Amino acid sequence: MNGTERPLVERVEMHQLPCWRVRTAGAELLVAQQGAQILSYQRHGERPLIWLSEQAEFKHGQSVRGGVPLCWPWFGDLRRNPQAVQALYQGGHLAPAHGLVRGLDWQLLGIDSQDDGVNLEFVFNSLEQPLPTWPHAAELRLGIRLDERLHLSLSNHNLGDTPLTISQALHSYFAVGDIRQAEVEGLHGCRYVETLEDWQPCQQSGALGFAGETDRIYLDTPAQLSIRDPAWQRRIQLHSSGSGSAVLWTPWIDKARRLSQFADEAWPGMLCVEHGNLLNDMLVLAPSTQHRLNLSLWAEPLPD
Structure with missing residues (x-):
């Protein structure tokens, strides 16, 4: 596809899951209708930005390992x-774990294909698709825009007449060349909860490097974070709004062996940076109010 061609959008089947594949002059994106889950994203001629497990299973009612599950x-x-x-x-x-909507089909509201990009919008409405164990009225929308970057917008709307209190996250799996060399920049000074050490409160000093299993909830996070990925000579830029917390997770060796849909030796190639609204950053939505969580991501080469 050259720069003058319009984007191509096609419906494809991934085993049991209907999906949408989007190709533009610069990139390719794959999204499952189940869970409105982005499965993969890659710029043409470059390494993938979003990681998808080689052992991923595409089954009804089961979240796929990798991509961007919605919690x-x-x-x-x-x-x-x-x-x-x-x-x-x-x-x-x-x-x-991680809520109720990852394994449910969302409604595709529309696809808008333009010369400079593609917009997709998915919706889950708990009045039209009741959640028996969560009997409340809410509408959740995910807007996806693919242009020179990838943009996600997760919107919550309280349709009921009483307040709703929720937590949520874009459980984003990022592809890296080698987690042992990677660092996350922008967290210096942030408070975090060390979930692997009895949920102790801590504070970050400098960039976050990785030398073992990591599972931390960072609080009061800035709008701009980045993943420095020297093995692939790039920096993945992450810009968010509507989110004041993020989870940093990598399973390392032992945990990887216990995970489903995850090869034992796949752990060096992925890192989760999960923007969301967690712990004291939870959302309290008054009746008829909305909240929007936005994330844009792109890669830049590391300077020589």
């Missing part, structure tokens, strides 16, 4: 969420 109306273990988030769930003690 909502809570993130992680419900019991580790604020009490106000827990209180809205009415399904007993077996709450699934």
Whole structure:
């Protein structure tokens, strides 16, 4: 495809999952209708930006390992969420990790293809698709724009007449050349919760490097973060708004062996930087109000 051609959008089947493949003059994007989950993203002639497991399974009702799963109306273990988030769930003690919408089909509202990019919009409405264990009225929309960069916009709208309290995250898996060389820049001075050490409060000093399993919730995060990826001579830039917290996660060797849809030796090639609204950054939506979480990402070469 040359620069004068319009983007190509086609519906494809990935085993059990209907998906949409978008090709522009500069990039290719794959999105599953289930969970409105971005599966992969790569600029032509470059390394992938979004990581997808080689052992990913494309099955109904099961989140795919990799891409950008959407975690909502809570993130992680419900019991580790604020009490106000827990209180809205009415399904007993077996709450699934990362919420309720990753394994459900969303409605594709439309695809707008233009010379300079493509827009896709997905919606999940809990009035039209009731969640029996979370009986509340809300609409969740994900807008995706692919141009020279990839832009995500996750919108929450409280359709009910009582406040809604939720946590959420864009559980983004980024591809890196070697996690042992990678660093995340922009977190200096941020408070974080060290979940692997009994959820102890800590403070970041300098850039974040990796020498073992990492699972941290950073608080009061800035709008601009970046992943320095020297193995592939690039810096992945991440610009967000509507998010004051982020999870940094990599499984390392032992945890990788216990994960589903994950090859034992795949851990050096991925890093999760998950922008969201977590812990005290949770959303409290008054009736009829909305909140929007935005993320734009792109790669730049490292200077010589």
